[in-house]
Amino acid sequence: MFLSHDGLCSIGELAERAGLTVKTVRFYSDRGLLPEAARSAGGHRRYGPDALGRLRLLRSLRALGLPVREVRRVLDEEDAADRVLEDAVAGQLREVGSELAALRWREAGLRLVLECPPGDRADRLRLIGAVGAPPDTAALARFWRAWLPPRMPARATAAFLEAAVPQPPGDPAPAQVLAFARLYALVTQPCTGSGPCQPEAHKAPGSRGPAVLYAGLAQAYELAGAPLRQGLEPGPGEELDSFVDAYASAYGGRDTPGFRRLLAGQLADDPRIDRYWELVTEVITPPGGRPEPTPGSAHDWLFAALEAQTAEAA
Structure with missing residues (x-):
């Protein structure tokens, strides 16, 4: 719970609590992934108590390498969140596997040239x-x-x-x-x-x-x-x-x-x-x-x- 009189917090306070930069929080907000609860009289963004948990989930999903479009699906489709997350992670695993295979072939090709x-x-x-x-x-x-x-x-x-x-x-x-x-x-x-x-x-x-x-x-x-x-x-x-x-x-x-x-x-x-x-x-x-x-x-x-x-x- 935020300690302000209205129970909301600024973008700076939210970023600090989540361990992210203000720029990153603004990026998620601009793309609709982190809805703001209100705006201050000066037009500054204010976030509700649930924003911190959502932001931490966003950070975890992005840390797994999920693209923004897949993160949006996990967050938006609440009724099927587990299935959507499972599909997104499985797809990311396939992509990582392809990238690793490419790196292994590149490494073996480089060794081939170096050792000949x-x-x-x-x-x-x-x-x-x-x-x-x-x-x-x-x-x-x-x-x-x-x-x-x-x-x-x-x-x-x-x-x-x-x-x-x-x-x-x-x-x-x-x-x-x-x-x-x-x-x-x-x-x-x-x-x-x-x-x-x-x-x-x-x-x-x-x-x-x-x-x-x-x-x-x-x-x-x-x-x-x-x-x-x-x-x-x-x-x-x-x-x-x-x-x-x-x-x-x-x-x-x-x-x-x-x-x-x-x-x-x-x-x-x-x-x-x-x-x-x-x-x-x-x-x-x-x-x-x-x-x-x-x-x-x-x-x-x-x-x-x-x-x-x-x-x-x-």
Whole structure:
């Protein structure tokens, strides 16, 4: 309770009790966040007893980093104050998380430039300067959309992109920042060469061919994950049968020795795709960590098993 005869206080007294500057209190008043109770004969602001508690709440909310518009919502929507405050704090947490992720990427990028040989600095500056912090993966998704079969259903495309586009690590090492920057440079380069930028195996007939192909490949890649983790050499088995069956089903054919020979010839190496998966492994694997299988490493393992089998049969 204020000690003045009318139970009100001046802006200076209110600021002193709240531990704020007069300028800050005036700022909140001018924006309607701290209503004044009256004006003195000389036109000076006067505040009621509830102003001190409201001002302290304002200070606490602003100390959490909430913008003025969110503070206004918490103060004005009294009936739903808890829900509004919860939503505002959750939103601020997400924003702080994004800022921290950006700072971690900037820190790793700075270390990358600082710790590399002087002769490499110009190239690394160019690479990391082309991507944001944290980086956006939209360019990687565009790369795959151009590479995938044109009749690929939206649901199948989304499932493939989820597996093929790596999420940048939240706390990257300099080597992971460099790998992502190289990955970004790779996918933003135009496809070169006289032929189409599509593998021959994508020319599956019918509107359902691409969907059947990639649904089957996803199953084969998952099966190949086990021998990859065990470090086993590529060879025949359930994994290879599932891999071949994916192509046979998409083409409307049968899994025969002749089909396997034909498929081995069609699945030619694509240096762009091989390099893509090499860099993905570097992006998602922390220093000293054990690489996890990717669709790329699973495909290579299965392709090697197919080549070995057809060569042996020949």
